[in-house]
Amino acid sequence: MKKDTGSHKKLLALIAIIAVIALLHYLTPTEPHTYHRLHIILRKLYFLPPVMAAAWFGLRGACATALAVSLLFGTHAFLDWPGNYMEQANQLGELAGFWVAGVVPGLLFDRQRELLREVAAANEETLLALVSALDLRERNTRLHSQRVREYAELLAERCGSDAATRREIGFGALLHDVGKIAVPDHILLKADTLSEEEWQVMRRHPEAGYRIVQRIGFLRNAAQIVRAHHERYDGTGYPRGLRGDEIPPGARIFMVADVYDALTSPRPYRTTMSHEEAASEIVKRQGSKFDPAVVTAFLSIPVGELKAIAARYREADVGD
Ligand SMILES: [Fe+2]
Numbered sequence: 001m002k003k004d005t006g007s008h009k010k011l012l013a014l015i016a017i018i019a020v021i022a023l024l025h026y027l028t029p030t031e032p033h034t035y036h037r038l039h040i041i042l043r044k045l046y047f048l049p050p051v052m053a054a055a056w057f058g059l060r061g062a063c064a065t066a067l068a069v070s071l072l073f074g075t076h077a078f079l080d081w082p083g084n085y086m087e088q089a090n091q092l093g094e095l096a097g098f099w100v101a102g103v104v105p106g107l108l109f110d111r112q113r114e115l116l117r118e119v120a121a122a123n124e125e126t127l128l129a130l131v132s133a134l135d136l137r138e139r140n141t142r143l144h145s146q147r148v149r150e151y152a153e154l155l156a157e158r159c160g161s162d163a164a165t166r167r168e169i170g171f172g173a174l175l176h177d178v179g180k181i182a183v184p185d186h187i188l189l190k191a192d193t194l195s196e197e198e199w200q201v202m203r204r205h206p207e208a209g210y211r212i213v214q215r216i217g218f219l220r221n222a223a224q225i226v227r228a229h230h231e232r233y234d235g236t237g238y239p240r241g242l243r244g245d246e247i248p249p250g251a252r253i254f255m256v257a258d259v260y261d262a263l264t265s266p267r268p269y270r271t272t273m274s275h276e277e278a279a280s281e282i283v284k285r286q287g288s289k290f291d292p293a294v295v296t297a298f299l300s301i302p303v304g305e306l307k308a309i310a311a312r313y314r315e316a317d318v319g320d
Contacts, residue, residue, distance in 0.1 A: 010056045014049055014065065021045045022072045030080060043094065046073055050102025058110045062102030069098050123218075131174055138180060138188055143313040144261060149173040150309040151257035152250075158297040159253060169250040171218075172225025173257060179209025179226065203238050206230050225250040229258070234288045244291075252291040256282060256298050259289075264310065275303050 021042065028039045046069045053065035077091040131145040152173035156166045180188060183205055187198045194202060206227050214223035228242060228251035235243030263278035273281065279299065286295040 007057075014053055014056070017052070018049050018065070018068060018072070021049070025072075026076060043073065043076075043091075046094075046098055047101045050098050051105055054102050054105035054109050058113065059103065059106030062106030063099075066099045066102040070095055073098070127171070127174060131178070134177060134180060137185075138177070139267070144265065145174050145176070147261045147265070147309055147313045148176070148254070148257050150313070151260055151306065152254050154301060154305060154309070155253050155257055155294065155298055156250070158301055159249070159294060161249075161253075165221075165250070168221040169225065169253055171222035172229075172250050173254050175209065175213055175219070175222060176226055176229040176254060176258065177205065177209065178212055179205035179207065181212075182208040203230070206239050221250070224248045225254055227251075229254055231255075232289045233286075233291050236288075247291075252294050256290050256294050259285075260298070260306070275306065 025039065025042045025046075028035055028042055030036045030039050049069055050062050050066045054062035057064075073091070073095055077088055077095075128146065132142045135144045136142050149170045153166045153170045156169045161169065183202055187194065187201050190198065206229055210223050210227035213219045213226050225248060227239070228248050231237035231240065231242045231247045231251060232255075233244060233247065233252065235241050259282060260278055263273045263281055264275060266272045282290060282295055282298065286292040
């Protein structure tokens with residue numbers, strides 16, 4: 001939605017710039033000579049819109065803009081210089097320049113966008129491989145973090161977050177337990193109750209995760225969620241004992257998504273709850289563990305949307 005609004009603004013800016021250049025070009029007379037100099041400078045400005053369109057919209061936008069500019073420029077050349085073939089040939093050369101000014105950067109910008117998409121996809125694949133390995137190590141599931149990410153993004157949308165914030169919350173949810181990489185197996189995988197010393201080690205994982213993630217530029221905001229994912233709304237969580245609005249909004253959203261997945265996903269030695277049972281369990285903990293506003297937003301999500309996420313990431317391949 002935000003991207004569409006940005007594109008509309010750019011399109012309007014482009015149309016406005018072309019209109020202003022064309023208006024000034026058409027209205028500035030070619031006689032006397034002083035005006036003609038200004039007239040020539042104005043017509044050089046037609047180079048600007050195809051370059052801007054290439055940067056904003058790529059090759060197709062650049063070609064569409066070069067075509068619009070060609071029609072305006074060409075019409076003027078023939079209206080203003082009837083029968084003057086030398087001047088018309090000169091202006092035809094300029095017109096070809098407008099196309100070069102649009103097409104060459106258009107091709108380059110398209111290639112750059114493609115490369116950025118490839119880098120983003122590679123980042124995504126790397127993160128997914130990392131969290132799948134961590135999930136498998138601790139829970140014998142590969143997809144917990146990916147489901148939690150989708151639940152969290154859906155919930156963030158319900159809470160009114162914009163697309164960029166939803167993406168950051170998604171990354172935070174995906175990487176929430178990355179700090180467990182620093183927790184030894186004999187503690188992380190211990191079947192019995194942890195001793196006080198072992199709990200102390202376990203409770204360091206949000207800070208450990210934060211230190212890992214905050215060093216990566218595009219994950220800075222996600223790192224705040226990683227750090228705060230074991231806080232509780234009533235202030236009894238860890239590591240900092242944050243309370244209420246002191247907890248980053250993304251972390252408050254994450255908490256509901258994480259518990260919903262934990263309650264509704266099949267796990268060995270534990271019965272799986274239905275959606276209704278899990279929802280009532282979450283409602284019971286609003287105000288203590290969860291932000292009541294986030295719980296309200298969660299309850300407004302149609303069950304079908306949550307079930308579609310669960311179905312997309314079913315643990316069919318565990319044990320392969
Ligand atoms: Fe955790």
